[in-house]
Amino acid sequence: MTILFVVLVLGAFFAPYRVLRGPSIPDRVIAVDVISVMFTSLTALMGLRYRLAYLLDLSIALAIVSFVGTLALAKYLEKRSLDD
Amino acid sequence: MTDVLGWLCIIAGVVFNVLGCLGLVRFPDLYNRMQATTKSVTLGTCGILFGIFLMSGFDELGVKALVAVLFVLINLPVASHALARGSLVFGVKMWTKTVRDDFSRDRGEAPAIEEQEQ
Numbered sequence: 001m002t003i004l005f006v007v008l009v010l011g012a013f014f015a016p017y018r019v020l021r022g023p024s025i026p027d028r029v030i031a032v033d034v035i036s037v038m039f040t041s042l043t044a045l046m047g048l049r050y051r052l053a054y055l056l057d058l059s060i061a062l063a064i065v066s067f068v069g070t071l072a073l074a075k076y077l078e079k080r081s082l083d084d
Numbered sequence: 085m086t087d088v089l090g091w092l093c094i095i096a097g098v099v100f101n102v103l104g105c106l107g108l109v110r111f112p113d114l115y116n117r118m119q120a121t122t123k124s125v126t127l128g129t130c131g132i133l134f135g136i137f138l139m140s141g142f143d144e145l146g147v148k149a150l151v152a153v154l155f156v157l158i159n160l161p162v163a164s165h166a167l168a169r170g171s172l173v174f175g176v177k178m179w180t181k182t183v184r185d186d187f188s189r190d191r192g193e194a195p196a197i198e199e200q201e202q
Contacts, residue, residue, distance in 0.1 A: 004098050011102030014109045018117070026171035027114055030164070034108055034121050037160065041101060041132045044152065045094070047145060048136045056148035059133075060155055067159035074163070074170035 001049055008045070012038040029073050036066035090139035097131025100124045113179035113198075114171060122164040129156050172196060 015038070018031035040059040047055030107120030133156065136149040172187055177198040185195035 004094065007102055008098055011098075011105040014105040018108050024114060024171070024174075024176050026167055026174065026176060027117070029167060030114075030118050030121060031108060033160075033163065033167075034105060034125055037125050037129055037156070038101060038105070040152070040156065041097065041129045044129075044133055044136055044149065047148075048139065051145070053144040053148055056136075056145060056152060060148065060152045063152060063155045063159055067155075067163050070163040071166055074166035077167075077170035077174040080174065 001045075004045060005042070005049075008038065008042055012042070025073075026077060029070060033066055033070050036062055040066075086138050086141075090135040090137075093131045093135030093138060097128040097133075097135060100128030100131060104128060113182075114176050115168060115178055118164055118168055122160055126156060126160045129160075 012035060015031045015035045019028050019035075022028045022031060040062045043055045043059045043062065047053065047059070101124070104121045104124035107124065108117055111117045111120050130153050133149045133153045137146040137153070140146040140149070169187075175196070177196050178185060180198050180200045182197045185197055188195050
């Protein structure tokens with residue numbers, strides 16, 4: 001179980017590289033989205049480990065919030081072009 | 085039996101998640117990265133949550149995990165689709181070795197493929 005936590009967190013450490021270095025804005029957006037989904041699965045695993053059901057509520061809320069944020073940024077990008 | 089299946093689901097999910105994050109670093113352009121991360125991270129997260137459901141059954145934890153599976157399964161592909169469309173309109177170019185770009189063709193524009201550098 002602890003090994004799974006460690007592997008998941010180490011995997012999540014790949015994404016900030018793309019947030020810092022990503023050549024364009026959508027790269028950063030998708031990297032932040034991936035980080036939030038990794039934390040969704042991390043909190044779910046924590047809920048299983050400590051038998052705390054409210055951590056699953058946290059993961060549902062995180063999934064919805066990241067969905068809304070990504071969708072808003074996608075609409076914003078569609079209205080704006082790279083030139084201005 | 086269901087415990088073993090749940091552990092298998094969780095381990096497979098963690099592996100898929102980590103491979104998706106690796107794809108985020110390694111793939112050449114935005115659209116490749118988006119497909120790698122979205123597909124494998126969706127599958128991995130759904131695997132972890134479904135494994136939690138298999139391990140705990142129809143109690144508080146398991147039902148919440150099923151609801152979370154539903155949300156992740158709907159939200160992540162929709163968000164990624166919207167972001168791919170938005171970034172293509174925004175003007176992010178595809179990789180140089182891309183073969184065709186039907187979206188720009190249907191919109192009557194030149195294909196958004198990056199020119200080969202000499």
